[in-house]
Amino acid sequence: MVKLFVPILVIGLCFCSDLYIFLRYIKPAALSSHSSFFTRHSSFFKWLWWLPLVVVLALFAKFLFFNAGLEKEYTATNIFLLVMVLVCVPKILFSLFSLIPKVGTYVGLAVALLIVYIVVYGITIGFNQLKVKHITYESTSVPKAFDGYKIVQFSDGHVGSFRGPYAHLLKETMDSINAQKPDLICFVGDIQNFTPNELEAHRKAFSSLKAPDGVMTIMGNHDYSTYLKLPAKEEAAMVQRTRNTQRSFGWDLLEDEHRIIHRGNDSIYIIGEENWGLPPFPQFGDIKKAVGDIAKTLDKNKQTPTLSIMLSHDPNAWRRHIMPVIKPDITLAGHTHGTQFGLFGWSPSSMVYDEWGGEYYYNGNSVSRMTTEERPTLLSVSTGFGGNFPFRFGMPREIVVITLKKK
Numbered sequence: 569m570v571k572l573f574v575p576i577l578v579i580g581l582c583f584c585s586d587l588y589i590f591l592r593y594i595k596p597a598a599l600s601s602h603s604s605f606f607t608r609h610s611s612f613f614k615w616l617w618w619l620p621l622v623v624v625l626a627l628f629a630k631f632l633f634f635n636a637g638l639e640k641e642y643t644a645t646n647i648f649l650l651v652m653v654l655v656c657v658p659k660i661l662f663s664l665f666s667l668i669p670k671v672g673t674y675v676g677l678a679v680a681l682l683i684v685y686i687v688v689y690g691i692t693i694g695f696n697q698l699k700v701k702h703i704t705y706e707s708t709s710v711p712k713a714f715d716g717y718k719i720v721q722f723s724d725g726h727v728g729s730f731r732g733p734y735a736h737l738l739k740e741t742m743d744s745i746n747a748q749k750p751d752l753i754c755f756v757g758d759i760q761n762f763t764p765n766e767l768e769a770h771r772k773a774f775s776s777l778k779a780p781d782g783v784m785t786i787m788g789n790h791d792y793s794t795y796l797k798l799p800a801k802e803e804a805a806m807v808q809r810t811r812n813t814q815r816s817f818g819w820d821l822l823e824d825e826h827r828i829i830h831r832g833n834d835s836i837y838i839i840g841e842e843n844w845g846l847p848p849f850p851q852f853g854d855i856k857k858a859v860g861d862i863a864k865t866l867d868k869n870k871q872t873p874t875l876s877i878m879l880s881h882d883p884n885a886w887r888r889h890i891m892p893v894i895k896p897d898i899t900l901a902g903h904t905h906g907t908q909f910g911l912f913g914w915s916p917s918s919m920v921y922d923e924w925g926g927e928y929y930y931n932g933n934s935v936s937r938m939t940t941e942e943r944p945t946l947l948s949v950s951t952g953f954g955g956n957f958p959f960r961f962g963m964p965r966e967i968v969v970i971t972l973k974k975k
Contacts, residue, residue, distance in 0.1 A: 575628060579621075582656040585663040586621050590614075592666075620655040624648065642728060642761070649957055650691070658683045690908075690961040695734065697964035698741060698953065700748070703927060706973040708942045709875045709897050711834035715974040719877070720750040720779075722967045723902025724952025726790065727770050728761035734958050739773040741953050741967065748969050752781040752829070755819070756902045757788025757843065757881030761956055762796055764810040774817040781829050783819040786840045787811070788881040788903065789849045822879060824857040836875040837862060839896065844889050845882035845903070853885065855893045862894070871895045871943070875972070883923045883949045891930065891945075898970070899947045906951035910962035925951045925963075942975060 594617060627648040631641065658680035665676030710717075722745060730738040745753060760766045767774070777783050793806040814821050822840025829836050839862070844853030862872055871894070878896035880886065882903045890899065906925040907916045917924035922935070928947040929939035935947075953965040 578652070578656075579624060579628060581660050582621055582624060582652075585656075585659040586618065588663045589659060590617060620651050623651050624656060627651075646957060650687075654684060654687045686961050687959070690959040694960040694962075694964070695955075695958045696737065697960065698737075698744060699964045699966040700744060701966055701968045703948060703968060703970045704973055705898060705944070705946055705970055706975045707875070707897060707944055708975045709871070710972045710974045711831070711836065711874055712974055713831035713834035714836055714875065714972050717752070717831075717836075717972040718748065718750045719752045719754060719970045719972070720745050720748050720967055721754050721756065721900045721948060721950055721970060722953055723756040723881070723900075723950040724758040724788070724905055724954055725755075726758060726761050726952075726954035726956050728766035729954055729956065729958045730770065735769075737965075738770050738954075739776075741965070742773045742776055745967055746776065746778055748967075750779045750969070752838070753777055753779045753783040754838075754877075754879055754900055755783065755785040756879050756900050756950065757786050758790045758902065758952070758954075759785075759788070759814065760790055760810065762790070763793055763806060764813045767810075767813050771817065774819075777817075777819075783817070784827065784838055784840060784879065785814055785819045785821050786879045786881060787821075787823070787842055787852075789843050789845060792843070792850060792852070794850065822858075824854045826858060826860060826862060834874070836877065837872055838877050838879070839894075840879040841885075841890075843881050844885040846884045846888075849882060853880070853889065855890055859894050871897070871945075883921060883947060886923065886928075886947050887930075887935075895930070895945050897943065897945060900950070901947065902950045902952050904949060904951065905955055906963040908951075908955050908957075908960045908963050912962075915963060923947055923949055925949050 594614070627644055630644060661683065662676035662680040665679055666672045668675060722741070725738070727738060787810070791807070791810050793803055793810070796803070796806070798806065811821055820827065822838070824841050826837055826839040829838060839858050841855055841858040842852035843849065844851050862876070876894070876896040878890060878899040880890060880899055880901050883901040886899050886901065890896065904917045904921050904924045909916060915924060926949060927937060928935050928949070929937070929941070930945040930947070931939055931941060948968060948970065950968050951963055951966055953967060
């Protein structure tokens with residue numbers, strides 16, 4: 569019953585706003601209209617006004633009584649969300665603002681039109697944009713043989729969203745990654761929305777990724793299929809399929825383990841752990857297991873004697889879970905998507921996450937966007953190249969190119 573409270577409340581607000589606008593604006597306009605066309609077709613216009621609410625109610629009933637599962641209901645869910653944010657939410661906001669004396673109607677109309685603009689832009693131009701962001705990591709910990717070494721970080725594919733008019737975008741993203749000519753490619757989790765079935769349509773694109781040191785990947789919270797609420801045995805089988813499918817792309821999946829990349833006598837560590845996040849997100853990661861025998865070579869600052877790169881999906885793990893054990897030179901994360909919305913550099917993610925997008929440096933007991941240390945401790949949080957819902961406004965899809973430089 570608790571789960572039904574929010575959708576019922578939203579639908580109630582939709583109905584109240586529709587009824588309010590109909591009685592205050594539409595019905596009086598119809599009665600006073602001198603247009604014979606409007607008069608002859610008034611019943612059609614009245615039905616058209618209530619159509620979005622009918623669609624919302626029909627879809628809600630479908631989810632409630634004929635639920636076929638999140639994956640199979642993906643299209644219906646997107647239609648539901650689109651009608652809500654494109655029609656119902658603007659109506660609700662217009663109704664609330666119109667209660668303000670004198671200027672309320674005009675303010676409400678402006679707000680409603682702004683919401684419509686944001687949604688239309690976000691599902692068309694916004695989601696089609698791809699940003700290639702470049703970072704130079706300069707440190708004394710970079711081995712000489714790795715000076716100029718290039719890493720591409722990408723995350724949060726949610727590839728079930730790349731269908732229909734968006735299907736071509738995933739291949740274009742993979743082509744953009746290859747165009748950077750990276751030495752190493754790192755994917756930091758959430759390759760799917762719900763199940764590995766989504767991945768098959770993009771097998772060729774994912775398998776096309778090429779780098780001398782390969783593609784290394786980890787699991788994100790969506791990759792465990794927990795949102796399907798399956799019996800434990802079925803869920804475990806689904807998760808194993810996700811793991812096997814990624815490996816079939818030629819990717820190296822790190823499950824609480826690490827790899828060593830050699831260049832002559834020099835080397836760097838790549839450490840990858842399973843998802844670890846704050847509740848309600850799963851805490852599967854075992855950082856001590858992932859670090860393994862590297863721990864034997866830690867100095868008193870808990871840093872590795874050579875460059876170390878940690879792959880960890882959720883940025884919340886950085887300070888709470890990782891650094892009490894080891895301070896990697898670079899940690900690559902994703903998860904937040906920057907809520908797929910940004911305005912003048914601000915994102916709602918900043919209200920939930922301490923580190924939600926971009927670069928962060930750990931300086932003693934504080935975190936800042938910049939550092940002057942000889943051996944900086946960097947967290948790079950990618951806002952991802954996909955999303956559960958194909959929408960982005962002020963937060964374009966991105967890949968991150970990190971170039972190592974010997975200081």
